[in-house]
Each structure stands twice: as structure tokens, then as C-alpha cells.
Amino acid sequence: MTNHESIAEVLHHAMRTRQPIAPLTSPESSSSLDVDDAYQIQQEMVRLILDADGGRPIGYKLGLTSKPMQEMLGVDQPDYAPVLSSMVFPDGHTVDLDRYIQPRVEAEIALVLGEDLTGPGVTPMQAWRAVDGAVAAIEMVDSRIQDWKIGLVDTISDLASSAATILASRVVPLDGWDPRLTGMVVSRNGRVADSGAGAAALGDPVGAVAWLANTLAPYGVTLEAGWFVMTGALHRAFPVEAGDVVRADFDRLGSVTVHFTRGQS
């Protein structure tokens, strides 16, 4: 087993047992993993999840798309991971928190592709033409690293801290409006928790899709027609408790809701 495989095993085990592990790259550890290693570990982790749970990739997520998050981890680029069908749920879904470690939620605009998009050289305009429309979404992130003490290598390896994606069903065509300016209000148990607009995601959610297509090009990955891209949080992620109802209302896109409980599994 390669080093990458064994680290992926450890992360996958942490995910399944809900027992978080120490950071992969703490100052005390002797490992010298870089970003390339991290994406290889991520690929191994994807394989392990698909082997265990079935399903397939049906999109991508972008992480670290906001300046504050990038500054916190000392990076100037986002990260990404495939979204797996076993981790995607419909509007109104109830999440059993016993299945996760330290989840947080963030509302995002998901963009659905109507055409394949293959980098390099994809422009925002080409991305716009390839996008079929936008969907209201909530991402629940989780970290298999203790207390969210993540560095860049940790979060990339750990499937970009993915846990669950809740997608509304309505795809709204980008017709005469700009997702960059689209407002969103997220509420927790009926009280406004935060708000944001599309530009929080890399300055432009459509530009973020172009960035992703170009970044994946060297690996021979095409963003496929029918896939969706979670373009990044529009506000600061917040933790949730059993009994919480989190709802995100988007201008033009409508709303998406997720319920949280414990002990259903």
C-alpha cells in the first residue's frame, strides 16, 4: 500500500467511525505532504467511499472560496473535490448528526452544467454558456481532523471537508440576471443567521466554474453535462445541533431546507 493509500484509509476510517484524527501535517509530524500528495490522497478516499457505499461522482465542490478562509489557511486559491451521489440529498432532508463528527453548514449557489466543460482555456463566458442554470443549495461540511484544526493539505486530502449536499429541485436558467449579485439569507430555526451574495464565491460563481474546469484539465477531468458545481459558501459556516432547521432563501432561486436530528441510524 502506498503512503497515499494508507492515509486515505485512516481518513476513511475516521469518517466511518466518527473518530477524528490529528492533523496530517502538524508541526510535530515528520510528514512532508504537499498539495499534489493531498489530491492523490483525496482520489484514494473517493475510491474507498465508492467501494463502500456505491454511487458515482455527480459534480464538484469548491472550498476555500472566500478571502477570510484563504487567509486563515494561508492560501490564495480555492480547493475542490468531487461530489459523490451517496452524499447528496433532496430539499427537506433530515440529517442524522450521529453520523458526523463536527458538522457545519453553509448556503451556496449550485450551478448545473448543460454541456461538457473541458479546460484549459475555459473563459467565464464559455462557462456561462455551458451552465444550464442555478439551484439553491446547502452544504454540510465536516472534518475528519480533530477540532477542525485543518491546514490546506488536511482539508484537500479529507475530500475538501465534504459531508453532505442538500439540493433544491428547481433549476433556474441564468436568463437576464447575474448569480454574482444574487442575495441569500440563511436562517436557523426561523431567525436570520447570516446573509450573502453570489460574489462571495471567488468573486463570481460562474467564473469559479471556469477556474475549476481549467484547474482539472491537467488531470484529464472534464466537467460533464448534468453535473453540478457547488460554487462556495456565501457566508461564514456555522455549527448545528439536533432539532435545528436551517433554511436558505435565495433571490430568484427559492429556498432549500435541512433538518437536523440525532439517533435515527
Place this chain on the structure above:
Amino acid sequence: MRAVSQAAAELHRARLDRVPVTPFTDRPDGLDIEAAYAVQAEGIALREAAGERVVGGKLGFTSEAMRRAMGVDSPNYGWLTDAMVVEDGEVDLGILIHPKVEPEIAFVLGSQLEGPGVTADDVLAATAQLAPCLEVVDSRYVDFRFRAADNIADDSSAGLLVLGDPVEASALEGVDLRLVGCVVTVDGAVVHTAAGAAAHGNPAEAVAWMANACGSPLLAGYVVIAGGLTPPVDLVPGRRVTVELDRIGSVGLLATKRGDPCPS
């Protein structure tokens, strides 16, 4: 009453001289909210006596985070005069003490609003136009530090305002202002985003709150700015700040510092 007049005169002088003062709540006599609004009213009277004209109102403390930080449970209000409206988008930092800027939604009233009992629906019905706005806030207190009552006495930190081209309210019929997106850029880079709900849960509710709280009618033609949608951005010479409001429009400012500012 003499204390009220003295406080108003002191703040008026601080504004003209650009020399900040110690918060009244740090002084032995203190200041309560009621007296603070009396100081604010006297301050406005001093400015009217100097030739300024009230052209609207403003909301402050419309975010729950801000209210928690200040230990208050309601927003506050202040008044805007014609001298505070920046026409060309150039903000001369030389006439301010320690300015910051916040994006807001401006309501231009087509008919008068008079409390009590004004609702958000009444506000929308009375609104002729909506405009994007950058409010330059400033504080006449040392280090921008104050308590709730000080802030009220100081006209809710009102400084200057830069208004963009308005859109007719009739063109926004059916639009939920809570969901209108707001994007703030500094020198071209996105620094904050928000939606209308960041102002008191609903900017029209914020305006209704002022109409009910301020004890005098909000007149037709007034511009009422409904509260900051994001944390403030510091202004330094050369900095360009823009706000884009979905469906409403955008406006920008350029911070400058002229060599020898001339007080009015």
C-alpha cells in the same frame, strides 16, 4: 437642559474642527438614551441655523451583532442634511475624523410617513424610488469608541452619503428586499457580500421603525437609508469602494485627501 445644549455644542464644534471628544457616558454626569436624542435634536438645530437643511434620515444598529456588541435591543436613528450629500463620488477625508463606509439601501419617499403604526407595507407604498448608497460614517468620539447613548447624541455617526442613480419603486413591485444581494468591492476586489435582510431583517421594517420612533413625520422627498448591510470598510486616501445592489444599481466613491481642507 443646559447639559443637553452644552453636549450638542461640544459635538457640533468637534465636527467642525475635526477634533474628537470623550464619550459622554465616560463622564461623571453620564448620558441616557432620552437625553441623547435631545442632544441630537439640538445638534441638528445648530446645523439648520448654520444653513443646512434636513433631507432625510438614517438607521443605525440595525444588525443584531452590532446591537449585542452595544448592549441595546433596538436600532437607533439620526438625520441627514443637504451638506452631507456628496455629489461627485469623491470623498475628501480631510473634512472627516476617522471615516468608514457601509453599503445601504436608500428609500426616497414619495409621500409622508408618520407614526405610530407605520408598517413595512406602508413604507413600500410611500416609497417612490430606491437607490444604492454608500454611507460614510464618522464618529466625533476619540478612537471611534462610544456607547449607545453617545452614538445617538452624535447623530448615529452620520457623516456623508454617496447616492447612486435611483430606480423607480414601481419597477421593483413584488421584489423581496430582504433577498436583494449586495456586493462591496475595494479597489476592484470583493470584500463583503450580504442581502437586504442584514438591515433589521428587512430594510423596509427598518424605515418603519424610524417612522414610528422619531416623533416627527418623514416627509415626501426625504431619503431614508436603512442601515449598513455589511461591516464597515476603512477609508484611506486613494481607495475606491463600490457597492452593487442587485435590481437597484451600483455606486462608488473615491477617497481623497485634499491638502488644506477648509471647514464650512
